[in-house]
Amino acid sequence: MRTEKGADEVSYSVGQVAGFGGVTVRTLHHYDAIGLLAPSERSHAGHRRYSDADLDRLQRILFYRELGFPLDEVAALLDDPDADPRAHLRRQHELLTARIEKLQKMAEAVEHAMEARRMGINLTPEERFEVFGDKDPDQYAEEAEARWGGTEAYAESQRRAARYTKDDWKRMQAEVDAWGERYAALVTAGEPATGEAAMDLAEEHRRHITTWFYDCPYEMHVSLAGMYVSDERFKAFYDSMGPGLAEHLRDAITANAARHTS
């Protein structure tokens, strides 16, 4: 039977702690100097000795730092009297999921931009910066319209100037056109979107994107398909090939993805 001897005295030197945390010794010196992380003890020779609790604190410091908090705010968070450790872990988890969501939105915006480029649609300035969610949408929208309005005309004027890529652009365009004709014929022939022919053309569409532009797995393809009907210009792009083509294609893409991932 073990004796209940109380706290075991373990402590680490700056070098060890720096190793654990993946930071430099200088950083730890700095955190000590500004009072953010003062080692709970000093050795005989004046060397810093970090306790286990200090390590915990460092972990939190580095976590919040990684998420972009300035050090004084980090200190405020850590020295919060309601410093329940559970609360910290909970908050860390919340911050992480929030960041993940933000990045996923950015990724979607990038996909949107890639597709716009693929279709020769130029984006308005607002759309270009839509990637960064950090805008007051309300105040911003007002300002954008009121102060330097006329974006409609601008977008219209830019819509033609999009073919500034070189010569293989033509071959690519030819491929798109050929595919469009075949797909339009399929639609007018009354083929269902879940039919094999439609799914095959959907797959060809995906392959086209992958070979000419960027890798497009099925999941992403479905996401794009959603934009084809939700974004007015994407919809217009496909509907110009044939009436109702955008929706039809979306369903075909969805069905094609389902058949490949099942």
Add this chain to the structure above:
Amino acid sequence: MRTEKGADEVSYSVGQVAGFGGVTVRTLHHYDAIGLLAPSERSHAGHRRYSDADLDRLQRILFYRELGFPLDEVAALLDDPDADPRAHLRRQHELLTARIEKLQKMAEAVEHAMEARRMGINLTPEERFEVFGDKDPDQYAEEAEARWGGTEAYAESQRRAARYTKDDWKRMQAEVDAWGERYAALVTAGEPATGEAAMDLAEEHRRHITTWFYDCPYEMHVSLAGMYVSDERFKAFYDSMGPGLAEHLRDAITANAARHTS
């Protein structure tokens, strides 16, 4: 029929551009000063006039900056002669998905830490900083073992010192114990993990976590269940209540999640 008049001359002032990009005018001045983003023109009065291409460049600058690139590297990326715009979008998408993965791993590590805390298991220093994936696992592992080894003994010594929370900790522990007895009885009675009784206790388990520690949706609960069998100490924690309890519980949790989300 529209005339092909060539490039439409649109340009924006610093204030407008700052508005679009969500940055300050000073930042644009700075980028001009260091040659990162020089406006393609100046007005009669010496005012900066940003073209549409400049906006594109700014968007990319801000994107890479957001992901933590220093400005000189950003410049290197943007002034890369192979500056195919497609390549940029592709790279942006790759960077984003990489970041998302990293954050998801961090989130998992946080969940791991939360569960460890819940079970009164103290983590080793290495595990504490496992959240940050930025460690050479090989070189690090060697160093950790060779230079300041003895972590096994350390972990052992810490395992008891984990109950440093106050008085309601006891009530919580009592709940855990009661639940454990009931679940053990269920297992010895031969109840299947997919049975209703097991699923009910799994749901109770989830509720316990949610009320005492952190919100635990079904998806996360399943993730935790995986750790109960993959992490040695978690497994030991549950198996100490009854033989084979960890696996049984994992299956019950999975089944319970399926029944609630279907």
Add this chain to the structure above:
DNA sequence: GATGGGTCCTCACGCCGCGTGAGGTGCAAG
């Protein structure tokens, strides 16, 4: 035509979060 408000300009200094030496100390091994 004078006055004001708004946006723009160019210095130039300062802050934060450290990196990077310079110069000195304590201790264990050769």
Add this chain to the structure above:
DNA sequence: CTTGCACCTCACGCGGCGTGAGGACCCATC
């Protein structure tokens, strides 16, 4: 006894801007 290593304390510098100070321009209003 010296060599080496990890530690110490200044202290300067750098990147990426924030924050004025002081002035020019433009348009509207009195």
